[in-house]
Amino acid sequence: MSLAHRIIPCLDTDGARVVKGINFIGLRDAGDPAELAARYNADGADELIVLDIAASRDHRPTFLETIRRVAAELAIPLAAGGGIRSLRDARSIVRAGADKITVNTAAVERPELISELSAEFGAQAVVVAIDAKLEQAGAGLQWDVRVRGGRDSARLNALAWARRAVELGAGEILLTSVDRDGTQTGFDIALTSAISQAVSVPVIASGGAKTLEHFAQVFSEGAADAALAASIFHDGVQSVRGLKRFLAAQNIEVRFPC
Amino acid sequence: MNVALIDYGAGNVPSVERALQRLDAVSQRVTQPEGLAKATAIILPGVGHFAAMVRALDEHNLRSALLEALARGVPFLGICLGLQALFASSDEAPALRGLGVFSGTVKSLPGTAKLPHMGWNRLRIQKASPLLDGLNGGDFFYFAHTFAAADSTDHAVALCDYGTPFAAVLQHDNIFATQFHPEKSGPSGARLLQNFMRLVA
Secondary structure: OOOEEEEEEEEEEEEOOOOEHHHHOEEEEEHHHHHHHHHHHHHOOEEEEEOOOOOOHHHHHHHHHHHHHHHHHHOOOOEEEOOOOOOHHHHHHOOOOOOOEEEEEHHHHHOOOHHHHHHHHOOEEEEEEEEEEEEEOOOOOEEEEEEEEOOEEEEEEEEHHHHHHHHHOOOEEEEOOOOOOOOOOOHHHHHHHEEEEEEEOOEEEEEOOOHHHHHHHHHHHOOOOOOOOOHHHHHOOOOOOHHHHHHHHHHOOOOOOO | EEEEOOOOOOOOOOHHHHHHHHHHOEEEEEEOHHHHHHHOOOOOOOOOOHHHHHHHHHHHHOOHHHHHHHHHHEEEEEEEEHHHEEEEEOOOOOOOOOOOEEEEEEEEEOOOOOOOOOEEOOOEEEEOOHHHHHOOOOOEEEEEOEEEOOOOOOOEEEEEEEEEEEEEEEEEEEEEEEOHHHOOOOOHHHHHHHHOOOOOH
């Protein structure tokens, strides 16, 4: 089996511009989404995710225009999400050029949304994003699902929710560690490995990446199928191509040369 | 050059359109059988469910016009579900009839690997094909599917391995098909599309 592990830069946007900041506090401008998309497409990214982290109704047309501009730059798959609550929302995202739809809070609140999206677009187009936070440490690790940007508990067990999402038709899980997000201390290996083994679909690991070794570790020990990062790519701390060169040298299957 | 891009209301039509534009190739979206009559090449993009695709082809009366064009020798490229639609049937929708250009039934990949088969994988090229000119077993292509045609399929020119070997590229005379998405496969996908357009020109 030679399926390559994917490296996925993520563009968090306020609808129009790429922004960065931890837990929505002190957001800073990190550039134009289309310019960054073109850069990552040329740098060997395997896929791109663009999220509307503000997701307010009023600027929806702005975000759709952002998706159109980003899609125009890409010869790789594009996932998009943020504030998708209905089939109608999803259709507009797909029509704007996204190959996959990412849902999070709305799917927790109304799980049938996953089935509706899967029936219309196919499981391969439905990414369920799960924000997980460690609840019980020690021998029996437990993670709690967080919603609304990681702030509120959904009172759901992350493993159980991941399994349920797949049963309902999710084709992929985008797993973010709320504990690690923004810390640059490495991916949550225990969390990623637990979820990856619990479900029959690919898992994208997110939250905490900084060094080349962090990525190697999440693939070799965390059983992740893909790894996502944002700031370290935007800031040039890592280049996608440099990262893939490193992983290839570690005998981790990646699309390289790219 | 009149490249018809069959637009049956779903799927990856805009992505294919953009990929062709990057190669300076102009395509036209076609939703009616008349659009296929004068086509010098036809592309059938597809993503999603087998049932949705064959129903849409029938609702738009495209089935017979497409088969006639193939019989005339018009170069054809089926992508992903556009490959699967060429078969007699699919286990994804057993009651429905495919285009029947290739015999056999499209089946689910085995559950021993994570499904869908999603991501970048390589080919095992079995036979030379103009579609694969300049490409080799080191090149990666982007796949996103759960169902696939068997590796033993007649006219399979390249296989891919994911749980089991399956047909990744087919060619029979003027009829080409890929299980992966060349429009999403970076430089190697662009090369494949360029190879196809060269057959048209």
